[in-house]
Amino acid sequence: MKAKDFFNFISVLLLVLTSAVPFFMAQVQYIFIGLGIALLNLMINYNKWFDLKFWFFIAAIFLCQMVQGYTNDQIFISTYLGMILRFVWIYLIIKSSKLNYLRYYVKIMYFFSVVSLFFYVSMVALPDLKSVYHSLSAPFNFYLFPVSIDDLSDLQNFHIIIYNFHGYDYASQSNAALAQIRNCGPFWEPGVFSGFLIIALAFLFFSEGTVRNKRGYIFIIALITTFSTTGYLALIISVALYNKEYIKKYKIILVPLLVASSYYAFFNIAFLSNKISDQSKQLDQDKSRFGSALRDLAFFIQNPLWGEGRNADSAYGRAISGDDVETNNGITSALAGLGAVYFIIFSGMVIYSFKRLGNNINEKNVSWVLYLVFLIISFSEVYFVIPFFMSLSFLYVIADTKYQIGVKRIVPKKKIWETYNLDTRQLQ
Numbered sequence: 502m503k504a505k506d507f508f509n510f511i512s513v514l515l516l517v518l519t520s521a522v523p524f525f526m527a528q529v530q531y532i533f534i535g536l537g538i539a540l541l542n543l544m545i546n547y548n549k550w551f552d553l554k555f556w557f558f559i560a561a562i563f564l565c566q567m568v569q570g571y572t573n574d575q576i577f578i579s580t581y582l583g584m585i586l587r588f589v590w591i592y593l594i595i596k597s598s599k600l601n602y603l604r605y606y607v608k609i610m611y612f613f614s615v616v617s618l619f620f621y622v623s624m625v626a627l628p629d630l631k632s633v634y635h636s637l638s639a640p641f642n643f644y645l646f647p648v649s650i651d652d653l654s655d656l657q658n659f660h661i662i663i664y665n666f667h668g669y670d671y672a673s674q675s676n677a678a679l680a681q682i683r684n685c686g687p688f689w690e691p692g693v694f695s696g697f698l699i700i701a702l703a704f705l706f707f708s709e710g711t712v713r714n715k716r717g718y719i720f721i722i723a724l725i726t727t728f729s730t731t732g733y734l735a736l737i738i739s740v741a742l743y744n745k746e747y748i749k750k751y752k753i754i755l756v757p758l759l760v761a762s763s764y765y766a767f768f769n770i771a772f773l774s775n776k777i778s779d780q781s782k783q784l785d786q787d788k789s790r791f792g793s794a795l796r797d798l799a800f801f802i803q804n805p806l807w808g809e810g811r812n813a814d815s816a817y818g819r820a821i822s823g824d825d826v827e828t829n830n831g832i833t834s835a836l837a838g839l840g841a842v843y844f845i846i847f848s849g850m851v852i853y854s855f856k857r858l859g860n861n862i863n864e865k866n867v868s869w870v871l872y873l874v875f876l877i878i879s880f881s882e883v884y885f886v887i888p889f890f891m892s893l894s895f896l897y898v899i900a901d902t903k904y905q906i907g908v909k910r911i912v913p914k915k916k917i918w919e920t921y922n923l924d925t926r927q928l929q
Contacts, residue, residue, distance in 0.1 A: 508542040509598035511535075513605040516594060520889035521688040521697065524662050530646040532590060532888075539593035555592055558850060558894070559585060565843045569807035577812040584886075591892040599902045602892075603708040610701040611716045613663065613686050614723040617694070620664045621684040621726050628682070634666045635659065663687050684726035695732025696878040697889070698724040702739050703871060707858045707899075712743045731881040735874045742870050796820065797833035801841075808840030811886065831879035839885070847885065850894035851875065857900035 515535035518525040525531050563585055570576035595602050623630055638659050659666045665685040672682045686694035698720050705712050705720070712720075721740075724732055800809045800817045809817035817838050835844055856868035875884070875893065884890035 505542060505545070505597075506601065508538050509594070509601055510605050512539045512542065512594045513598060513602060514609055516591065516889055516892065517606070517609055517697070518687075520887050521693050522662065523660050523665065523689050524641065524644075526689075527648045528644055528646040532587070536586070536590040536593070539590060539597060543593050543597045552592075552596075552898070554850075554897070555895070558846070559588060561846050562588065562843065565807060565840065565846070569804075569810055569840060572804060572807050573810055573815065575810065575812075575815055577810065577815070580810070580812040587888050587891060588894075591888060592895050592898070595892060595895045595898045600708065600899055602896075602899060603704040607701055607705050607708060607716060610697060611719060614698065614701075614719045616663050617684050617686040617723055618719070618726065620666070621668065621682070624666070624669065624682050628669075628672075631666070631669050634669075637661060638666060660687075665689065681728055683728045684723065686723070686727075691727035692729045692732065692881045695724050695727040695729035695735075696882055696884060698727075699732065699735045699739060699874060699878055700890070700893075702736075702743070703874075706743050707862065710862050712740075729881070731878050735877045738870065738874055738877070742867060742874075791830075794830040794833040797830060797837040800837040801833065805836075805841050807842060808836070808838050811838040829881060831881070831883040831885055832876060834883050835879075835885035844885075847891075847894055848872065850897075854893060854896035854900075857897040861900045 512535055515525075515531055515538070519528075519531045519535065520526065563581060566581040566584065567576070570581070598605065620634075624634075638661050641661050642658050659669070664687055667689070668683045668685045668691060671691070672680050683691040684694060685691050686697070688694045688697065701720050702712050702717060705714075705717055711717070721736065724736055800820065803809060809815055812818050813822055821834075835847075852868050852872050855871045856865075859865055859867040875890075879885060879890075
C-alpha cells in the first residue's frame with residue numbers, strides 16, 4: 502500500500518471510529534489528528550481545491566447557524582465552528598481518497614462485521630462468557646485524551662475497541678418480552694451498527710455494482726443479528742433496490758415472498774413485534790422513540806425554520822440532557838435542533854450525491870430510494886449530526902472522478918448472465 506493510500510485509509514478509519522465507537526468518540530483530539538492527516542495528504546497529492554458547491558454549502562450551513570443564534574438570542578460560536586470543522590474534515594477525506602472512500606469503508610465494515618459475528622455467536626452460545634469478556638475489556642477502560650462526554654463511561658467498561666459487549670445488557674432489561682442478546686459491533690448500540698451496515702451495502706453497490714457477493718452476505722447476516730426494527734425495514738428496501746432486476750424477472754414469485762417475509766418479520770418474530778408494541782405505548786416518555794419525537798416536534802414548532810440549537814446551554818440542549826431523557830429520533834431531533842432550512846439543504850446534498858453516484862453506474866433512479874432508506878435508519882439514531890453520515894452530503898465528489906467497475910446484470914431477452922464494463926467517463 503502506497504503512503505497516500507495508507508493515509509487515506511487511516512483517515513476513513515478515524516472518521517468511522519470517532520463517529521460511533523465509544524473509545525474514540527468522546528475524545529475530540531482524534532478529530533484533529535484525522536483532520537491533520539487528511540489535510541497533509543491532500544496537500545501532498547494536490548488536487549483542484551475550488552469546489553463551488555462545497556463552499557456554498559459551508560457558507561449556507563454557517564449562515565443557518567448564525568441566524569439561529571440571533572433568532573434565539575443565544576450565539577454559540579464554538580458549536581457552529583465545530584460543525585463546520587467536521588464538514589471540512591469530511592470533505593478533505595473524500596476529496597483525497599475519491600472512490601477509495603467507498604472501498605475503504607466497505608473493507609473496514611467487513612472486518613468489523615466478521616469480528617462481531619464471532620463474538621456475537623460466542624455470546625449467544627455461551628452466555629457464561631460474560632465474565633470472561635469483562636476481564637478482556639478491563640485493559641481498555643482508559644482514554645488517551647481528556648474525555649468530553651461523561652455518559653459513555655459505562656459502555657467503555659465493556660468495550661475492546663473492535664467490539665462492544667454492551668449487547669449482553671439487552672438480555673437483562675426490565676421488559677422480559679424484549680430480552681435478547683444483540684450485536685453492537687464496535688459501536689455504542691445495535692441500532693447504530695445496523696445503520697452503518699445499511700450504508701456499507703450502499704457503498705458496496707456503488708463501488709462494485711452488486712451486493713451479491715461475500716461481503717454483501719456478511720453485512721446482511723451481521724445486520725440481522727442487531728435485531729434493529731428500522732435496520733430490518735431499511736434492509737428490505739435496500740435488498741429490493743439492489744436486486745430489482747431479479748425481482749422484475751421473477752416478480753411472480755419474489756414480490757409475494759418479499760411482502761410475506763416482511764409481514765412475518767415485523768409481526769410474528771417475538772422480539773420485533775414486542776418492540777414495536779412497547780415503543781408505541783410509550784408516547785409520554787422522553788426515553789421512547791415516539792415520545793422523544795413528540796418532544797422534538799414541540800421545540801420544532803417554536804422555531805421551524807432555524808431550530809432551537811444543539812448546544813448544551815440552549816433550550817433544546819437542556820431538554821435533551823440528563824439521565825431521564827434521550828434523543829432517539831434523528832429526524833425530529835435534526836428538525837428541532839437545526840431547523841427546516843438546514844434539514845432541506847443537507848438532504849438536498851445527500852440526494853444529489855446519491856444521484857451522481859447512481860448515474861456513474863447507470864443506476865439513474867436510486868437517489869430518492871436511498872434517501873428514504875437514510876430517513877428510515879435516522880428514525881432511531883441522530884445520524885444527521887454523526888460525522889460519518891454527514892459525509893453522505895459530499896459523495897458527489899467521487900462521481901466527479903473517472904472510474905470503471907464491472908457490473909453483473911441479468912439480460913431479460915437472452916436470459917443469460919453478462920458482464921458489462923461501464924465506460925470510463927468524466928461526469929459533468
